[in-house]
Amino acid sequence: MSQKYDTIVIGAGMSGLAAAIRLAMFGKKVCILEKHFLTGGLNSYYKRGKRKFDVGLHAMTNFVPRGTRGRPLTKLLKQLRIPWDALELSEQKSSLIQFPGQSLMFTNNFEVLREEVATKFPLQIDNFNRFVTYIEEYNEVALDNKTFMAKDVAKKFITDSQLLEMIFCPLLIYGSAWENDMDFSQFVIMFKSIYLEGFCRPSGGVRTILNLLLEKYEKVGGELRFKSEVTKIIHSNGKISGVELKDGTILECDKVISSMGNPETMAVTTGERPEPKVGPLSFCESIACLDKKPKDFGFDHTIVFYNEKDIYDYKKPNTLFDHSSAVACFPNNFQHDDGDTEGVARVTYMANYALWKELERKVYLENKNDLFEKSIETIKRIAPGFDANVLFKDVFTPTTIERYTGHFEGTVYGSTDKIRDGRTHIDGLYICGTDQGFLGIVGAMLSGISMANLHGLME
Ligand SMILES: Cc1cc2nc3c(=O)[nH]c(=O)nc-3n(C[C@H](O)[C@H](O)[C@H](O)COP(=O)(O)OP(=O)(O)OC[C@H]3O[C@@H](n4cnc5c(N)ncnc54)[C@H](O)[C@@H]3O)c2cc1C
Structure with a gap:
């Protein structure tokens, strides 16, 4: 027999976790359904051999010193009852x-x-x-x-x-x-x-944030189910009644807060792939582990926004990726170096999902290699003194993002149709996260909190 929840939250990324904590904190019977076996969504983590990587994290935005009142970071920590010190932030x-x-x-x-x-x-x-x-x-x-x-x-x-x-x-x-x-x-x-x-970084990268959120969620008695992909949002007469999982399980609830994305949520609600629009922008990223830290080849900046043209052409390229502009992040160059002996450089390029998607495996891998070589050239332009050797490399593409997050076409910043109040055409179905309009790590958590407050606690 299925049990009824006050609210089901779809997705254990930043926004879903934050929304669910708020609801459980106030005694709501809440369950997060996550299709993967990990939390974090667009900002998760993984391991290759002994090396730990964050999926995306360059930096957390919104840095303010401890005790600063009324700013996004301190507001969200207060709402989630997480002490500022627990994040162990290091500034850029x-x-x-x-x-x-x-x-x-x-x-x-x-x-x-x-x-x-x-x-x-x-x-x-x-x-x-x-x-x-x-x-x-x-x-x-x-x-x-x-x-x-x-x-x-x-x-x-x-x-x-x-x-x-x-x-x-x-x-x-x-x-x-x-x-x-x-x-x-x-x-x-x-x-x-x-x-x-400004920019900062938690000492343990994204794991620090996710562990704090998970600990808090456990403490307030929330339920989290991994490997639970929602394939249908069930509604009748314009009102939500539950969700169906990939394995056929049906869970009943009064409300659903979805962090899947607006088009992705509508697809499992209507059974089609309708409007709203899928955003055009996706990215490739290369990660190079180096035998030297950036400071050892005379480079001290934390993040570089690099552009070779007079205008900044922020758009989906007509090629697999556009290396005429990039963001390069050097995580060793936050103020507290993590003590690691290796250097790390991450380079992000704008990319074209459809072109990556149509590649056969062998050609796909060749192009990943090409992208990595280009990213080293970009680093050399940014840091002319670069003379390190690469110890390990990794590259991800828009198809990787789609596979791990479920976002159509590997879009990172979601649809251009944002729903600020989170409401959909179905009573009891709400959107949080990227497509509500607040994004990034801090933005996504604030989105989850504000949607939980507005639709789960106040209504
Ligand atoms: C490469 C990259 C680098 C980034 N760098 C930074 C950075 O440096 N700083 C920063 O602030 N932000 C960064 N971001 C952006 C930030 O990660 C996102 O804005 C934020 O994490 C979005 O959180 P979210 O909760 O809205 O969505 P998501 O993280 O997308 O969470 C949605 C969750 O829903 C799950 N899901 C999807 N479909 C289903 C389904 N059918 N059933 C069940 N579960 C489902 C997904 O698996 C996922 O866990 C980066 C993003 C990327 C991709």
């Missing part, structure tokens, strides 16, 4: 936006970026300062914000196109579901979380 040293003939450095102290703009774009500094004030005063998280494009707003302030492109570059690649632009609320979220707050 510095990051660089590197364009042809120009660069901007930023750190977790916003004045460094302001100073860089004043020095390198002296005619724009007043415009920049007015734009920053406008951003600071904007309420980006209001659930009824309309969607309008950020570049239209930014151009009213910033009149130098190179500066505009440089400011947008990190924000697009770390969080835009739209090509070459983004929704203004999302832009403000990203601007605040990356430039006004």
